[in-house]
Amino acid sequence: MRVLAAAIFWLLLLAALPWALATTPRQGDGASSSAQIQALQRAGDAVVALRVTATDGAASAETLGVQRSGSGVVIGPDGLILTIGYLLLEAETIEVMTQDNRTLPARQVAYDLATGFGLIRPLVPLRGVQPVPLAGVGGLVPGELLLAATGSSSGTEVGFTRLLGVRPFSGYWEYHIESALFTSPPIPSHSGAPLFNRNGELLGIGSLFVLESGPGHERPTPGNMFVPVELLRPVLDEMKANGYTRASVRPWLGLSSSEQDGHVQVVRVDRRGPALEAGIQPGDVVLEVDGIGVATLEAFYKQLWKRTSPESEVELTVQQGTETRKVRIHAVDRMKTLRKPAGI
Numbered sequence: 001m002r003v004l005a006a007a008i009f010w011l012l013l014l015a016a017l018p019w020a021l022a023t024t025p026r027q028g029d030g031a032s033s034s035a036q037i038q039a040l041q042r043a044g045d046a047v048v049a050l051r052v053t054a055t056d057g058a059a060s061a062e063t064l065g066v067q068r069s070g071s072g073v074v075i076g077p078d079g080l081i082l083t084i085g086y087l088l089l090e091a092e093t094i095e096v097m098t099q100d101n102r103t104l105p106a107r108q109v110a111y112d113l114a115t116g117f118g119l120i121r122p123l124v125p126l127r128g129v130q131p132v133p134l135a136g137v138g139g140l141v142p143g144e145l146l147l148a149a150t151g152s153s154s155g156t157e158v159g160f161t162r163l164l165g166v167r168p169f170s171g172y173w174e175y176h177i178e179s180a181l182f183t184s185p186p187i188p189s190h191s192g193a194p195l196f197n198r199n200g201e202l203l204g205i206g207s208l209f210v211l212e213s214g215p216g217h218e219r220p221t222p223g224n225m226f227v228p229v230e231l232l233r234p235v236l237d238e239m240k241a242n243g244y245t246r247a248s249v250r251p252w253l254g255l256s257s258s259e260q261d262g263h264v265q266v267v268r269v270d271r272r273g274p275a276l277e278a279g280i281q282p283g284d285v286v287l288e289v290d291g292i293g294v295a296t297l298e299a300f301y302k303q304l305w306k307r308t309s310p311e312s313e314v315e316l317t318v319q320q321g322t323e324t325r326k327v328r329i330h331a332v333d334r335m336k337t338l339r340k341p342a343g344i
Contacts, residue, residue, distance in 0.1 A: 043147075046073050050081075050120075052068040053068075070189070072151070081096065082117060084191055084192040088118040090340070091108060099155070104123065109121050115232065134201065141163070146160070148190075150206075166180070176301045181228055192205060205227050252332055258297070259295075264285065265284070315328050
């Protein structure tokens, strides 16, 4: 039963807490151990498991699957749940599994392409769940002990991890944020997993498994990337009102790319994206965007997103084999390409 699993979760947490408090860098006097235990208990109680089914014909099913599972955390007094957005891409049904062993239908409130966050709200009120407070990344130091929690069919699972660093992150899927949290050791069920500090405050939402270089490590260290919730603060009201942010309305080409030897190389071309129609192929190297040289994913995306209209013509200079050519692509608004459930 989930109640029993939750009890086991807290026994494990309380057993590990003295070690966590002793090895975590302190900032000022801090709260008492009793207050910290209560805050961490509130944080764990706010974690839920999510089960999502994509709509028929969803293009995102090719990479994310039709059946998806992950975690979320309650951040609003009205039961608003924060998770990672890709779980909700082209969702037909969303279910929330709570700590008191209930499975509740939910609806999508927002999916934000720019930050990567998703918001959902259960259609049935949650009982006895307090929202967790949000925290910024200021004051975090490499090596700091953090707590990652995941929801599952058997209850909440907890894992301790350490901060490797905070830095910008560029994703292969036309995604960039100016700050991301990198932790190790990794947690396997990272999708939507909340990351808490020692006071039970929410720091970030799990996105990826990564290989990241940390302090004192000569080789890349396996870990996770979390999207910091401080990116949510300035756009939360906009997301709740509109379902996305203005920053999400930007040109999209339908490319998955990576940085290789100081170049941007195309790894995959979306079958419904405009780049495929324009003749872009996996293996092509992107040299310029509108005549401006780009050598990193960050430079590539920022040059692309300078356009005020998402649906505009973009000129890429690409190297295809031994040939260098200019390709004109009519970019599109990514939000308009996503399938919606029947009736919406």
